[in-house]
Amino acid sequence: MITQLANLGARSIFFIEEVGRVAYFGGQILVAAAKRPIRARRFVDEVFRLGVLSLIIICVCGLAVGAVLGLQGYNTLERFGATDSLGTVVGLSLIRELGPVLTALLTTGRAGSATTAEIGTMAATEQLDGLRMMSINPIHYVVMPKAFAMVFVMPLLSALFIVCGIAGGYLVGVFWGIDPGSYMTGLESAVTFQDDILGSFLKSLIFGILVGLISTYRGYSSEPTSAGVSAATTTTVVEASVVILIFDYFITALWGV
């Protein structure tokens, strides 16, 4: 019993230390961001790479999720004779919840893990030390553009996911014979900019910060061995996924998004 308590205590301390280290790392990224040069070129390259990595998976999954929502929604609404509201149901679930969350989870698995693996490999092959020896700060040159790119692409990918999802729901709905016009007008009249769109954007922005921070931190602090890099990659996926879902709950509870 005592040892279990001690264990718990040790784990909590380790957890808090780890959170502190991640926060400090985030601080270093912000400090680096204030320095010249601004690395615009590297940032654009990273945005492009992350986009290329994630584009197809986001579109396909968005369509599939939208189609499922359409099917489930149609079956449920039919019981109340309210199939005209299908657009509202599909749209609001995607915008407020599924779009940001699923995009963040997918991006974590695809681009977040790639980011960790890449930075970890650079550490293991002494490329980061090589930069240091050339008086180039690796956080400034490598980490910062990757982290900011992740923050930047997340809302865009989420928007893309939502659009694809709405299209998927539309296809299913129309196939089952609901009026195409009412799908869209229902959607339009139900969605408000302030609550839904802005809230959705905010959510995915926060998820972008989380995934960007965790994936770069895990890569940067990984053991400089191939086993270390692969462990760090797994950790990124697990940690980021859990953190995304926990934050999702609190954002929804606190801001009602």
Added chain:
Amino acid sequence: MTDNGAEPSDHLRLDQVSMKFGQRTVFENLSFSLPPGEISVIIGGSGSGKSTVLRLIGGLVSPQSGRIVVEGQDISLAGNDVLETARNKIGMLFQGGALLDSLTVFENLALPLREHTDLDDESIATEVHDRLDAVGLSGIDDLLPNQLSGGMRKRVALARAIIRKPSILLCDEPFSGLDPISTRKVEALLVDINRRRGITIVVVSHHVASTMRMASQIVVLLPDGLVVGSPQELQNHNDPRVKAFLTADRDQPSEMVEEVEVLPSGRRT
């Protein structure tokens, strides 16, 4: 004190340096100085801390105690700003080359110039090709590091290490993984760089034959201290472990060498 090498021994000196990673002590109270403008070779069993010595000089790791003097300046406790200035005078050739694998050969060499000078593109290209010439390479500007052979990668890395005209060049096992011909080539390049540019070169090596040929000073890292001397002095040294290193099979690290290894071998050897 911070002036450029008033004392020759202040050019590059370790003073009572102790280094630990966690519980593991790599060495304690290590002191030696390396002569300016000469080639020094550090040898020792794997895990004896050879790479760590180079990383200490480069300020990539900090010692628990002791002073590390580079060009008259103690960098052992220095902050980032001081380190960056110190590193302007140091070039480092890492064991695996450490070229950025997302950049072409040309961009790898151009990077330090783009970062730290105001040179225009034309002057950068001139400098880059000058250094590539110096290591006997041309026409590989647009290749990526993973398209190069091991020997070429080392030479490109060497070119990058000297592109900022350092006064000190640190080389971690420049011959490891190279065939005999590439080994001779890299050795000749190091000697050439040393002669022509007067750069102090510190080489970590297992390679006994080339060590005896090019070193003007040899530092042997032993588990309980170190032995410093010229190749001639060390060949007649009466410590059997030193003899074991220097009379080992001239092109291979021999079993004798491995026997000297006392510390558990590290991740990077």
